Every structure is written in structure tokens, then in C-alpha cells.
Amino acid sequence: MPRTAPTSTRATDPAESPRIAELARCLDCGAGLAGRASCPGCGRSYPESDGILGAIGPLAGRNRIAARFYDGPGWARFRPWERLFLRVQGGKGRARRQILRHLHAPPLARVLEVGIGDGENVDQVPGDWTVYGVDIARAPLRDALRRRPGLAGRLALAEGEALPFADGTFDAAWSIGGFNYFRDHAAALREMKRVTRPGGSVVVADEVPDLHRLGIGHLIGVPRLDAAWLRALGLDREFADMVLGLDLDPAAVVESAWPGASKHRIWGGLGYCFVHADTAPDPESAGQISPPPGPTP
Numbered sequence: 001m002p003r004t005a006p007t008s009t010r011a012t013d014p015a016e017s018p019r020i021a022e023l024a025r026c027l028d029c030g031a032g033l034a035g036r037a038s039c040p041g042c043g044r045s046y047p048e049s050d051g052i053l054g055a056i057g058p059l060a061g062r063n064r065i066a067a068r069f070y071d072g073p074g075w076a077r078f079r080p081w082e083r084l085f086l087r088v089q090g091g092k093g094r095a096r097r098q099i100l101r102h103l104h105a106p107p108l109a110r111v112l113e114v115g116i117g118d119g120e121n122v123d124q125v126p127g128d129w130t131v132y133g134v135d136i137a138r139a140p141l142r143d144a145l146r147r148r149p150g151l152a153g154r155l156a157l158a159e160g161e162a163l164p165f166a167d168g169t170f171d172a173a174w175s176i177g178g179f180n181y182f183r184d185h186a187a188a189l190r191e192m193k194r195v196t197r198p199g200g201s202v203v204v205a206d207e208v209p210d211l212h213r214l215g216i217g218h219l220i221g222v223p224r225l226d227a228a229w230l231r232a233l234g235l236d237r238e239f240a241d242m243v244l245g246l247d248l249d250p251a252a253v254v255e256s257a258w259p260g261a262s263k264h265r266i267w268g269g270l271g272y273c274f275v276h277a278d279t280a281p282d283p284e285s286a287g288q289i290s291p292p293p294g295p296t297p
């Protein structure tokens with residue numbers, strides 16, 4: 001596995017880091033936005049609203065369904081179940097560190113979370129890393145800013161499949177918890193790798209996609225019954241149908257986009273975590289996340 005020197009793409013503290021609009025480039029023509037609200041190359045508009053950069057087009061397929069869910073009341077209803085799931089996995093800190101421990105980046109690293117939601121992973125990475133985040137839904141990004149004002153200027157509405165950044169912009173990139181329902185899994189994996197510098201860590205993790213097969217409907221051979229309990233958990237009809245209809249083999253799609261990626265079983269076998277093969281673990285570099293300790297509250 002290639003190794004890289006532990007140098008970061010930046011050398012300042014998070015408060016002085018560039019705004020996301022300064023790092024971003026146009027999705028259409030590739031010109032750097034240099035902080036402007038419209039592209040200097042083609043004029044495409046990149047409006048900022050609620051402190052969030054808009055670098056996204058009309059959503060289609062699974063991304064449209066997922067954004068509607070995360071922007072609507074369903075996500076708030078579902079959230080307690082997610083928290084319960086993480087508690088059963090030893091607490092959210094421990095559950096998240098099973099994934100984040102695969103990220104290796106030097107001190108003062110500039111890192112990207114794809115599908116950052118309300119930013120819960122930000123508390124689990126070294127405090128001197130500057131975290132940037134993109135998501136397809138606005139409500140979670142607003143929550144992220146409300147709960148973690150330090151993220152101001154570093155969040156954008158953008159799809160993992162079309163990241164508005166030049167190659168090698170970040171020292172590391174990851175996505176946790178949304179990947180199964182991305183519109184185009186392979187495209188998102190390629191994009192995460194592209195915007196990460198060579199040798200930088202790239203990690204993706206989610207629940208195993210057939211978790212719902214543990215539902216009573218599947219167990220008794222009437223899978224439609226499971227739509228009812230998924231909706232009772234807070235999913236809207238479209239999202240529940242998407243869950244039941246998903247045909248995803250994460251290992252196969254990861255192997256196609258990230259050949260040789262390492263696979264890790266997480267959350268007692270209920271989740272997966274893939275690490276790009278070029279990721280250069282550097283045990284000497286400060287700022288790594290340690291392996292999960294014992295259960296945390």
C-alpha cells in the first residue's frame with residue numbers, strides 16, 4: 001500500500017480555513033468559484049442561503065426520495081430508532097469510531113464528509129481537522145449549523161455523485177449512514193476518491209442493505225407487511241418502498257469503483273465499512289482516531 005508523507009493541504013487553524021465557496025468549483029465548466037455566487041466561467045449561479053452554499057441541480061431517483069425524507073418530518077420521527085441502534089452498538093461514540101478509526105490524516109487536515117447530516121461525526125474526529133460537509137437535504141445542514149456553529153461557511157448542498165471540488169482538495173473523505181440510498185453508488189465512490197489527495201483516506205460505511213429482511217413480513221414470506229412497520233418507524237411511503245425495493249450489493253459496487261478496497265464488518269455484522277486501497281495508514285501521524293475504547297454512554 002503506498003504511503004504518503006503526513007503533510008496536509010492546509011496549515012492554519014479551522015477558524016482561518018477557506019470558506020467552502022472559496023474551495024468550490026463549477027459543476028458545469030469546472031471553473032473555480034473563488035468565493036463568488038456565480039461561476040466566472042459560465043455564469044451558473046451558486047447561491048448561499050442560511051449560510052449554506054447551493055451547488056446542486058434538480059434531484060432525481062433515490063436522491064430525490066431521500067432528500068424529501070431528510071427534509072421532512074419523517075427523519076425526526078425515525079431519529080430515535082437510529083439513536084437506539086447506535087446505543088445497542090455500545091454508544092454513538094464507539095459505534096462511529098468503528099468507522100472513523102480508518103481515517104488517517106495529519107494534524108490540521110482538511111477533510112470532507114459526504115452526507116454530513118447534522119454533523120454528529122464532527123465531534124468524533126480530531127479537533128484540529130477542518131471538517132467540510134455536503135448533503136442533499138437542507139434541514140439537516142441547518143441543524144448542523146445550529147448545533148455546531150463552528151461549521152459556518154463549510155457546508156454545501158451537493159450530491160455525493162457530483163462534488164463541486166477540484167481533484168485532491170481534501171486530505172480525507174468519508175460517508176456514513178446514507179450510502180445505501182445514494183442515486184449512483186459507483187459515481188459517488190469515484191467522486192469521493194477524486195476530491196481526496198492521492199494516498200488520503202477514503203471511507204464509506206452504512207448498515208447492511210438487507211437489514212429489513214429481519215422484519216416479520218420477510219420472515220413469514222409476506223415482504224409487503226414490512227412496509228407497514230417501516231412506515232411506523234417514520235419512513236414515508238416512497239422511502240419505505242425504496243428500502244424494500246433496493247437491490248444493492250455494496251461489496252460489488254465498491255470493488256468496481258475502488259478495486260482492492262478493504263472491507264470491515266461493523267456494528268456486530270449489521271453494518272459494513274470499506275476503505276479505499278490507496279488509503280495510506282500512517283501510525284506515526286498525529287491526529288489519528290484511536291480504535292474504539294470500551295462502551296461509551
Ligand SMILES: C[S@@+](CC[C@H](N)C(=O)[O-])C[C@H]1O[C@@H](n2cnc3c(N)ncnc32)[C@H](O)[C@@H]1O
Nearest residue numbers: 070115116117135136137159160176177178182
Ligand atoms: C442517516 S443520515 C447520516 C448523517 C451523518 N453522516 C451521520 O453519520 O450521522 C444520511 C445523510 O445522507 C444524506 N444523503 C443521502 N444521499 C446523499 C447523496 N447522494 N449525496 C449526499 N448526501 C446524501 C442525507 O440527506 C442524510 O442527511
Ligand SMILES: [Zn+2]
Nearest residue numbers: 026029039042
Ligand atoms: Zn461554470
